[in-house]
Amino acid sequence: EPPPDAASTLPHVVRYLTNPWVATIGLGAVAAAVMSSVDSSILSASSMAGWNVYRPLWRPSANSRQLSTVIRRCIWIIGLAATLLALRVESVYELWFLCSDFVYCLLFPALVTALFDRKANAVGAAAGFVVALVLRFGGGDPILGLPVWLPYPMIEEGTVLFPFRTLAMLSGLLTIVVVSRLTQHWRPAVQLRPGE
Known part of the structure; x- marks a missing residue:
């Protein structure tokens, strides 16, 4: 069966034309490449929110532990918002x-x-x-x-x-x-x- 669109060609080739263990490693590599960009974007956006918004505007005397907590919460919020946006956009x-x-x-x-x-x-x-x-x-x-x-x-x-x-x-x-x-x-x- 042909891939549904051009973007699915590589995953189809890896899945159907290689051994199962090679396909698993290949698809894992593609997923890892995508996720490395996603997680670095989410981490940088969360860090900017903590360092450039929270600390200067609400808590100028915030210590590193408080900033770490704020950044962790921002990761969840931004990740959820990005997921909802990705599901909405076609x-x-x-x-x-x-x-x-x-x-x-x-x-x-x-x-x-x-x-x-x-x-x-x-x-x-x-x-x-x-x-x-x-x-x-x-x-x-x-x-x-x-x-x-x-x-x-x-x-x-x-x-x-x-x-x-x-x-x-x-x-x-x-x-x-x-x-x-x-x-x-x-x-x-x-x-x-x-x-x-």
């Missing part, structure tokens, strides 16, 4: 498009201001993230099955033709700039030192 290309969409709308404004605006601070970055998040998800998402709930212009058959992703990105960028300047006395910007 194509790797859809997942790639979704991730690049989120990076453009949510993370790009913070990156630009971190590099080019000396007055940008954490409060501005958080406010810009929230504004961009609301505007981005207000346009809905067919991949995640989210309906349009903000009244954007140019909506045809449930699809927003208005460039709401660019609006979300620019609004997030403007929010970071404005809120950072308004909260400069309360939370001054931290300058990066050379070599960081």
